[in-house]
Amino acid sequence: MGIFKKFGFGLKKTREGMTGRIEDVLGAYEEITDDLFDDLEEALIMGDVGVKTATDIVEELRKRVHKNEVRNPKHAKMIIADIVADMIDGGEDMGLITIPSVILVIGVNGVGKTTTIGKLAAMYKKEGKKVILGAADTFRAAAIEQLEVWADRAGVDIVKHKEGADPAAVVYDTISAGISRDCDIIICDTAGRLHNKKNLMDELAKIYRVVEKELPYADREILLVLDATTGQNAVSQAKEFMNVAELTGIALTKLDGTARGGVVLAIKNELKLPVKFIGVGEQIDDLQPFNPKVFAKALFEDTSSEEE
Ligand code: GDP
Numbered sequence: 156m157g158i159f160k161k162f163g164f165g166l167k168k169t170r171e172g173m174t175g176r177i178e179d180v181l182g183a184y185e186e187i188t189d190d191l192f193d194d195l196e197e198a199l200i201m202g203d204v205g206v207k208t209a210t211d212i213v214e215e216l217r218k219r220v221h222k223n224e225v226r227n228p229k230h231a232k233m234i235i236a237d238i239v240a241d242m243i244d245g246g247e248d249m250g251l252i253t254i255p256s257v258i259l260v261i262g263v264n265g266v267g268k269t270t271t272i273g274k275l276a277a278m279y280k281k282e283g284k285k286v287i288l289g290a291a292d293t294f295r296a297a298a299i300e301q302l303e304v305w306a307d308r309a310g311v312d313i314v315k316h317k318e319g320a321d322p323a324a325v326v327y328d329t330i331s332a333g334i335s336r337d338c339d340i341i342i343c344d345t346a347g348r349l350h351n352k353k354n355l356m357d358e359l360a361k362i363y364r365v366v367e368k369e370l371p372y373a374d375r376e377i378l379l380v381l382d383a384t385t386g387q388n389a390v391s392q393a394k395e396f397m398n399v400a401e402l403t404g405i406a407l408t409k410l411d412g413t414a415r416g417g418v419v420l421a422i423k424n425e426l427k428l429p430v431k432f433i434g435v436g437e438q439i440d441d442l443q444p445f446n447p448k449v450f451a452k453a454l455f456e457d458t459s460s461e462e463e
C-alpha cells in the first residue's frame with residue numbers, strides 16, 4: 156500500500172464519522188443558515204475536535220462564507236477543509252541538526268511510547284543515521300525487554316540497566332555511548348507510570364539536567380506520545396504534561412481504526428503543540444511524519460464512494 160493510501164485507510168473511520176456527519180449536515184440544507192452553522196458545530200464536536208476548536212472552525216467558516224458570498228452548502232465542505240489545513244499547519248518538522256541530537260519520549264503508560272521509539276529508530280536508520288536507544292523506563296523488566304526487541308528489529312544499539320535503576324543514569328550512559336559510537340540520534344524511553352505529578356516532574360527534571368550537562372549544544376525534541384483512541388482525554392493528558400515538561404511536539408498513535416482522529420485539530424489549535432508523527436499501526440513502518448496537507452486532504456476526501 157502506498158503511503159497516501161495506507162494513511163487514507165487509517166483515517167477511514169474518522170473520515171466516515173466526522174466528515175460523514177459534516178456532509179450529512181451540508182446535504183440537509185438548501186442554503187447556508189444559522190441553523191446549519193449550529194449543526195456543523197455539533198458534527199465537529201462529535202468528531203472529537205473539542206468545543207473550542209469546533210467553535211473556532213465554524214466562526215472562521217462564517218467569515219469566509221460571508222466574504223466569498225457562498226450560498227450553496229455543498230461548497231462549504233472545501234472551505235472547511237481549507238480552514239482545517241491552515242489550522243494544523245506548521246511546526247511539524249523535527250529540529251534535529253546537531254550530531255548527536257536527542258529525542259526524549261514521554262507519556263502515560265500504554266499510549267505507544269516504546270513502539271513509537273522502535274519505529275523512529277527504524278525510520279532514522281533508513282535515512283542513513285546512526286541511532287542509539289536508552290531504556291530509561293526502568294519501572295518494569297518487561298519494558299526494558301520490549302525496547303530491546305524493538306532495537307533488534309530496527310537494527311540499532313541499546314543501552315540498558317537493570318529493572319528499578321535510576322532513569323537519569325540510563326540516560327547518562329546512553330549519551331556517553333552515543334557520543335563514543337558516533338551516533339546521530341539518541342532516543343530515550345521513559346516511564347509513564349509515576350505515582351504523582353511531583354514525582355514525574357522530579358524525574359523528568361533530573362533527566363533534562365543530564366542532557367543539559369552532557370550535551371549542552373545538542374538539538375533536542377521532547378515528544379509526548381498520545382493515544383488517538385482516547386479522544387479528548389488525550390488533550391487533557393497533553394495539558395498535564397505541558398505543566399511538567401517543555402514539550403516540542405506530539406506523536407499521535409493508533410490513528411488506524413479510531414474514529415477520533417479529529418483530536419489532531421484540538422491538539423494544534425488549543426494547545427499550540429505541533430503533531431510531528433502519527434502512528435497508523437503496530438508494524439515497524441507504521442509511523443509517518445505528520446503532513447498537514449496530506450492529513451487534511453485525506454480527512455475531507457469524499458466519503459460517499461467508500462466501499463466497506
Ligand atoms: P508504552 O507503554 O507507552 O510504551 O506503549 P507500548 O509501546 O508498549 O504500546 C502499547 C500498545 O499499543 C502495544 O500493544 C502496541 O502495539 C500498540 N500500539 C502502539 N502504537 C500503535 C499504533 O499506531 N496503532 C496501533 N493499532 N497500535 C499501536
Ligand code: MG
Pocket residue numbers: 268269270292298301
Ligand atoms: Mg513502554
